[in-house]
Amino acid sequence: MAGNWKMNLDHQQAAHLVQKLAWSLQDAKHDFDAVEVAVLPPFTDLRSVQTLIDGDKLKLKFGAQDLSQHEAGAYTGEISGAMLAKLGCSYVAVGHSERREYHGETDALVNAKLVAAFRHGLTPILCIGEGLEVRKAATHVDHCTAQLEAALTDLTAEQVATIVIAYEPVWAIGTGEVATPEDAQEVCAAVRDKLAQLYSQSLADGVRVLYGGSVKAANVAGIMAQEDVDGALVGGASIDPAEFASIARYRDHVTR
Numbered sequence: 001m002a003g004n005w006k007m008n009l010d011h012q013q014a015a016h017l018v019q020k021l022a023w024s025l026q027d028a029k030h031d032f033d034a035v036e037v038a039v040l041p042p043f044t045d046l047r048s049v050q051t052l053i054d055g056d057k058l059k060l061k062f063g064a065q066d067l068s069q070h071e072a073g074a075y076t077g078e079i080s081g082a083m084l085a086k087l088g089c090s091y092v093a094v095g096h097s098e099r100r101e102y103h104g105e106t107d108a109l110v111n112a113k114l115v116a117a118f119r120h121g122l123t124p125i126l127c128i129g130e131g132l133e134v135r136k137a138a139t140h141v142d143h144c145t146a147q148l149e150a151a152l153t154d155l156t157a158e159q160v161a162t163i164v165i166a167y168e169p170v171w172a173i174g175t176g177e178v179a180t181p182e183d184a185q186e187v188c189a190a191v192r193d194k195l196a197q198l199y200s201q202s203l204a205d206g207v208r209v210l211y212g213g214s215v216k217a218a219n220v221a222g223i224m225a226q227e228d229v230d231g232a233l234v235g236g237a238s239i240d241p242a243e244f245a246s247i248a249r250y251r252d253h254v255t256r
């Protein structure tokens with residue numbers, strides 16, 4: 001379960017959220033080996049989050065929401081994979097639809113960012129997903145698998161085996177318009193089939209495929225019940241620590 005905080009919370013608010021989240025999960029005796037929990041704060045919060053997680057030996061993982069494809073040098077405003085690795089990040093989101101839409105990120109750039117993440121031992125959470133027009137045209141499966149294949153260009157099978165893939169239909173992000181569990185399953189299954197076709201069935205079976213888009217405690221169990229959904233990439237609900245802890249504790253919910 002990964003929480004993408006997007007552009008929310010300063011470094012003090014970040015520390016409070018991590019503390020509350022950790023306490024909620026520890027109170028519930030959360031099994032972090034069974035359900036890993038990660039937070040993706042803004043860059044400016046990473047040092048505070050790292051200090052807290054390392055200092056209190058919390059079992060939470062953390063990462064960033066983006067990285068530069070460049071190594072170092074005259075790239076004003078960019079943050080490198082090396083910087084994130086030095087801060088102890090495990091994960092980095094790559095190709096989020098908000099990066100693609102508002103920052104013009106192409107499949108080629110997403111691929112370059114994946115390469116940069118792997119250079120520094122970061123596990124990428126590769127985001128793919130279709131907009132409303134594509135969904136209405138019913139070409140969403142082909143759209144998503146094409147995004148996936150383009151993003152993975154020239155990566156090795158060893159690298160792809162460790163990647164996390166997040167299917168996030170753009171029309172369901174921040175809108176309250178959650179895809180049905182069957183919608184999530186359809187594309188997550190197609191992602192796995194594409195990985196099997198490009199690499200091997202055993203690689204495809206081992207890759208973690210997440211769903212993202214208006215996930216909440218109230219709907220997570222139905223989504224997680226789907227065969228090819230291994231977790232969720234949560235936006236808005238992840239900045240409420242009780243709600244996000246409840247999402248991570250989806251196995252406690254009764255709707256399965």
Ligand SMILES: O=C[C@H](O)COP(=O)(O)O
Nearest residue numbers: 004173174213214235236
């Ligand atoms: O990265 C997270 C997704 O964009 C989902 O955001 P949301 O849960 O606010 O819809």
